[in-house]
Amino acid sequence: MVAVKQITLFAGLAQWADAAEKVITSDTHFYGQSPPVYPSPEMIGGDGWEAAYQKAKAFVGDLTLEEKVNLTAGVPPNSTCSGVIPAIERLKFPGMCLSDAGNGLRNTDFVSGFPSGIHVGASWSKDLAFRRAAAMGAEFRKKGVNVLLGPVVGPAGRTVRGGRNWEGFSVDPWLAGVLVSETVSGIQEQGVITSTKHYILNEQETLRMPDANVSAVSSNIDDKTMHEYYLWPFQDAVRAGSGNIMCSYQRINNSYGCSNSKTLNGLLKTELGFQGFVVSDWSAQHAGVASAEAGMDMAMPGPADFWGGHLVEAVKNGSLPESRITDMAMRIIATWYQFDQDNGIPKPGIGMPSNVLDPHEIVDARDPAAAPALLNGAIEGHVLVKNTKNTLPLKKPRMLSLFGYSATTPDFFSPSRDVQLSDSWIFGKEAYNSNYLSPDGFATFGRNGTTFGGCGSGAITPALAISPFEALKWRAAQDGTATFNNFLSDKPDVDPTSDACIVFGNAYACEGNDRPAIRDDYTDDLIKAVADQCNKTIVVFHNAGIRLVDGFVDHPNITAVIFAHLPGQESGPALTSLLYGESSPSGRLPYTVAKHDTDYGVVLDPAQATGEFAYFPQADFKEGVYLDYRHFDKKGVEPRYEFGFGLSYTTFAYFNLSVNHVSGANTFPWPGGPIVSGGQTDLWDAIATVSVDIKNTGSVASYEVAQLYIGIPGAPAKQLRGFEKPFMRPNESQSVTFHLTRRDLSVWSVERQKWQLQQGTYKIYVGSSSRRLHLNGTLDI
Incomplete structure (x- = not known):
């Protein structure tokens, strides 16, 4: 027996x-x-950059090598600018301020807190995306910010537990592409450069950066998936004119994102014809000459051990041609000229002191004219997914009882000289409570209060924010509604005379780590404890990502559920407007809510460093383009709430589907146009139109989100290729037309390295969600 054990041990x-x-x-x-x-x-x-190019050519022609190099890396700021490019005083160049982020200017005073990216995605509103962006861009400009570090279309949302998915618009590339285009246009019309990020495949926070002997995770992808999914919204951003692209932390096919010549030189600067400059994410640079040759143009927050004097030396010893340094400087200065930043923009970082508690010049960046964009943007990003027993809208209830930790503003919501408290305010951690963590030490929910935004560099620091409780209490006072609240107990007692109860929870997410889970027992049990005592229980989640509900949603007393996402400073007024029917819900899910977390398959969790890849973790994107609703369709899995779903207080009917070719459209399989910003010009030629009539058949005026899905031969069964959001009064009808471009109807050919228009029969679906498709037809090419 001993011998057998020894053999086993040795084996x-x-x-x-x-x-x-x-x-x-x-x-x-x-x-x-x-x-x-x-x-x-x-x-x-080219492509509208001619004047800026000529000005930059003259400017850069006057620079020494050292001055050109100085433009390519940040210096320590004397403000809360996230990054600063130094001035060249002899040429009256004031320098540049780059600052966070895509949801509002962070870490300063007298600014607004806008709805986060996920909230914009849930609004499905092109108009609101543009108006939000314009208002945000105006605030950045007033504070002397040259480059707004946003918007986000990477992460795309591949990893369901991803810690930064809330910064992006949607897991669907077409929806994200439309909304990023509107966002880029809105911001840059204010003369502020957008830094569309994080380019590319930055799909998890776990292992995003090297640590000791372990390299950053590598996102491994094939060429077809890259083009059809992850590059798609970046292509829309470049076409919209984004002046800057931020390269990402992780590796791409085992080459770091800011040293990856295929993605920077090949895809971005050649295939997409990008004319602006590429900046590193903060401390994402891992090479010197190699990153310059690969296409990176600016290092942030500074040159570290790679650039600065080392670039000068590299040119002088022949390791790097000076023409590359000249092009880096040209791209930076041409972008500065392209957005007229040589004319009238305030001093970089004005009114943004290193500590807002120190005496400083007050620059109030807010504009009262932006109020409708802030409020309506907050309203339309709420998604009503359940409403039974005529629970909503509320009609002057006699008694309303309120529960849950996400109803109130956190007790601390302010700058501070205390380092820990200051960090909480700067990075949006106010709701975080270290006593309520998952076993791995991260927060699934924020027990300290409501979440106006997410946590990390994309956080918001609004001058004023109104919580749901504050707004609801004011409304109750106007209506004479008795209101009880218990925000402390997880097993509260409920007054039996309550007409309705509202339970507030949240799903917390923070840059730097992925979410521990997409549900939690604490909140689910709290909801059920209230529902056991209240026959009309309304659940409101401020969710920074997908939040499962099957732990409670079938309880007979849970009669309404709202995904409130991250509404920004107008959180309370927006929710109150919806609850009381002053506005009809019009948000739609920009993702799929599954019944079980395992329904998402291999993309639920981030990749880890294991086995032979213990030092070089690998994330293999083997699922290709089959993410979210495409995955659920392919696998035949029934979701709890499908992509594109959302309820309103009225009903709509669809009829008169019409599918037509555009007269004279070129349907040759391959595009032949020249490359401009975004790619070949004829990719955006209209090939066909789809029209449909919609009627409001209910009794409430409301928006409807009409959605077009296409089944391309040889591609997923259906893919979003259009949406419109008409507003209709009761009994009103409107006609909606979707324009389908060559790109919309093409697949990527790896062999030809071009978009290929398929020959055959395309399936056409129009409806109110990815699974509620009321009309269908075909298109033959």
């Missing part, structure tokens, strides 16, 4: 030793997985 040790030998210890193992593309293309100044 186990041998297996362990064999496994240890297989652990990859050098990144040379991965060389060649990301194709090299050199040299870095020089900007040519």
Whole structure:
């Protein structure tokens, strides 16, 4: 028996030793997985950049090598600008301020807190996306910010538990692309440069940066999936004129995102014809000459150990041609000229002191004219997914009882000289409570109060924010409604005379780590404890990502559920307007809510450093384009609430579907136009139109979100390719037309490296969600 045990032990040790030998210890193992593309293309100044290009050429022509290099990296700021490019005083160049972020200017005073990206996605509103962006851009400009570090279309939302999914618009690339285009246009019309980020495949926070002997995770992807899914919204941003692209932390096919010549030189600067400059994410640079040759133009927050004097030395010793430095400077200065920043923009970082508690010049960036965009943007990003027993809208209830930790403003919501408290305010951690963490030490929900926004560099620091409780109490006072509240107990007692009860919870997310889970027992049990005592229980979630509800949603007394997302400073007024019927809900889900977390498959969790890849973690995107509703369709899985779903206080009917070719449209399989910003010009030529009539058949005026899905031959069963959001009064009808472009109807050909218009029969679906498709037809090409 002893001998048998020894044999078993030796066999186990041998297996362990064999496994240890297989652990990859050098990144040379991965060389060649990301194709090299050199040299870095020089900007040519076409497509509306001609005047800026000529001005930059004259300016840069007067610079010394050292001055050109100084434009390519940040210096320590004397403000709360996230990054600063130094001035060149002899040429009257004032320098540049780059600042966070895509949901509002952060870490300063007298600014607004706008709805977060996920909230904009849930609004399905092009108009609100543009108006939000314009108002936000105006605030950044008043504070002397040259580059707004947003919007976000990476992460795209592949990893369901992703810690930064809330910063982006949607897991669907077409919806994200439309909304990022509107956002880029709105911001840049104010003369502020957008930094569309994080380019590209930055799909998890876990292992996003190297740590000790472990490299950052590698997002491994094929060319077809890259083009049809992840590059798609970046392409829309470039077409809209985004002046800056931010390269990402992680590796792409085992080459770091800010040193990846395939994605920067090949895809961005060649295929998409990008004319602006590429900036690193903060401390995302891991090479010197190599990152310059790969297409990165600016290092933030500074040159670190790679650029600065080392670039000067590299040019002088022949390691790097000066023409590359010149192009880096050209791209930066041409972008500055492109948005007229040589004319009238305030001093960089004005009114943004390093500590807002110190004496400083007051610059109030807010504009009363932005109030409708803030409020309506908050309203339309709420999604009503359940409403039974005529629970909503409320009609002057006699007694309303309020519960849950996410109803009130956190007790601390202010700048502070205390380092820990200051950090909480600066990065949006106010709701975080260290006593309520998951076993791995992260927060699934924020027990300290409501979440106006998410946590991290995309947080908001609004001058004024109104919580749901504050707004509801004011409304109750106007109506004479008795109101009880218990925001402390997880097993509260409920007054039996309550006409309705509202339970507030949230789903917390923070940059730097992925969410521990997409549901939690504490909140589910709180909801059920109230529902057991109240026959009309309304659940409101401020959710920074997907939040499952199957732990409670079928309880007979849970009669309404609202995903309130991250509404920004107008959270309370927006929710109150919806609850009382002053506005009809018009938000739609920009993602799919599953019944079980396992329904999402392999993309539920972030990749880890394990096995042979213990030092070089790998995230293999083997699912291709089959994410979210495409995955649920392919696998035949029934979701709890499908992508595009949302209720309103009225009903709509769809009729008269019409599918038509555009007369004279070129349906040759391959595009042939020249490359401009965004790609070949004829990718945006209209090929067909789809029209439908919609009628409001209910008794309440409301928006409807009409959605067009296409089944392309040889592609997923259906993909979003259009949406419109008409407002209709009772009995009113409107006609909606969707315009389908060559790009909308094409698939990516790896062999030809072009978009290919398919020959055959396309399936056409129009409806109110990805699964409520009221009309269908075909298009033959």
